[in-house]
Amino acid sequence: MNSTLKAAPSKLRCAAIGECMLELSNIDSSVFGLQNLKFGGDTLNTAIYMARQGIDVDYITALGDDKWSDEMLKAWQLEQIGTDLIAQVPNRVPGLYAIQTFEGGEREFYYWRNESPARELFELKQSSQLLLKLMAFDYLYLSGITLSLYSAKVLERLWDFFAQYKAQGGKLVFDSNYRPRNWPDANVARQCFDKIARYSAIVLPTLDDEQLFNPKLTLEQCQDHYQQLGVNELVIKLGSQGCLVCSNGQSQLVPTVAVKAIDTTSAGDSFNATYLAARMKNLTTTEAAKHAHRVAGEVIQYQGAIIDIANQPFIDE
Secondary structure, three states: OHHHOOOOOOOOEEEEEOOOEEEEEEOOOOOOOOEEEEEEOHHHHHHHHHHHOOOEEEEEOEEOOOHHHHHHHHHHHHOOOEOOOOEEOOOOOOOEEEEEEOOOOOEEEEEEOOOOHHHHHHHOOOHHHHHHHHOOOOEEEEEHHHHHOOOHHHHHHHHHHHHHHHHOOOEEEEEOOOOHHHOOOHHHHHHHHHHHHOOEEEEOOEHHHHOOOOOOOOHHHHHHHHHHOOOOEEEEEOHHHOEEEEEOOEEEEEOOOOOOOOOOOOHHHHHHHHHHHHHHOOOOHHHHHHHHHHHHHHHOOOOOOOOOHHHOOOOOO
16 A cells, blocks of 8 residues: 655654544435444544654554454554554453534544543553653654543653653654543643643644633634743644644744535644654644645545545655
């Protein structure tokens, strides 16, 4: 599959941390009951799009020992994603979510994930070794959905780890990706997002998500909030309006080209993947944002989170 890749490999390594679940999506939005079974997850989508840009990326999660987990591993390996650090927990199965897609590409999610092995990733007996191995990666990527998986005790452990990772030169990359139903309440989520932002080299929030905390939040207030937390490289995604790129005290609105959206699933994931891949290839923040818009704009013109590689733009083209 990846023999058609155009991008030159990066010498830097990234690990994406999160959860991949079985995915049910409606085949025809006008007919209830017609469903397609695949798998997906926000950080997994990002890992795939990064790998397609030639980035050396591992996926970090826990799966079961069922046939669907085995199929996931095979599919990720075909996409050239590293899977050596993925734990497989005996007698367990992945979580499940369903997507209902509406006219215009917007969608609604429903989850069955309380028993997902990914929630226990940092409670498994091999978790200490996993954290040591993560220290060796140049970049770590995770999202608000990733953080929502873990207990308060695990999060405290991760804050300590992220502090050490940052101190030894590692670059943490965070996408807020707020899903209210995954959290006890908004205050808990906000505190976690602000905590991890302090350790992050790059933060990639979406203004719509941030406005779920405060509907009156402006773009300027969002920018100020994260910069007050010490975020030096901030990219606020604005949907069809483009994104605001803030770095080294400068900010610039980078527009995107309007396209007809068929399915907005993975728009932000593919944007994040391309932006980070471009930055790892030493492109400027503005150049990275332009490439990210181009890929995300292509992705939303097709059904599903992962488009055929033949339709995907590449950074080096």
